[in-house]
Amino acid sequence: MTAALLAPPLVAGCGIEPTGVVESGAAARVLVAAPSRTPMAYFVSGEGRLIPAPDPEYADNSPQGSLQLLLRGPGPVELEAGLGTRLPPVEGVLGGSVRAFYAARDRLEVRVPFPVAALDPLGLRQLVCTALSTAEPTAEVVVNGPDTTLEPSRCDAGH
Template sequence: MSRRNRVRSAPPVALALVGAVALAGCGIEPTGVVESGRAANVPVTAPRSADVLYFVAPDGRLAPSLLRDPRVSTGVLLGRLLSGPGTQERDSGLGTELPARTDRAAGPVRVEYRTAKQVTVRLPHVLDAELSDTAKDQLVCTAAVSVDASAKAEVVLVTGDGPMSPRRCPLAR
């Protein structure tokens, strides 16, 4: 290597060494994990070509689960919700507050559309037991989003004990 090539390559090598030394000695000490509060709460709306089931996250909040199957009716969608979380949802830590539906003979979920923004959901007799507010919200949000992506539809749940008060999804925008 000639003297001229050594002189030309010296400045870039020197700059790289100075930069590495400067970065290594910048005085920033490593820290442990810094708690910053709860995770962000972001509303999720299903695209027009997908259905959403609402399950319960470990912290008790409703969490959407997007179905990638072809669109199905609201009644079929609610039947899937009543069947409980699938493998994907369970692996994600999602659960349900709805009672287990093991008896298929209990009957289907029937849905009546009163208006574009009002739906009546007739539940199988196995759900005559008292449902928690979270369980009701799972049903209401799943039904409301299937009717209107903004989830603003009013939903009346009906069991063998009769109709419940109209509800709206608490996640509606």
């Protein structure tokens, strides 16, 4: 027993040698819908990234309701967080004239009251991701404006 106490410890570490930084590529991207289909608008950060802004108090949890939430613009909380929008301003009644409906099982059609041909690509992603926040996240979205109809898009909030 005394010999065990006097002997040098046999375990001095775990035996793993330190290494340098190992590059492994970009982080994975996963489409995740809000658990309860909470309406959320996607706003733009100062770095140009889409940031979801859920509003569990908003009563209309349909794609159309989410788009109306987006067209209202960022509220005080979003503005304080430095979020904005790349969509043209929409006043009063026009904000309520956005429409969203399924044209097919996996295709959501969105009609907005402003021209979309020259829409900022980040603004288009705001519309698409917001519409899909309360819809089937794998659906594609066709955006229609008074000037044209855009090609189908899917939500890519990570870019």
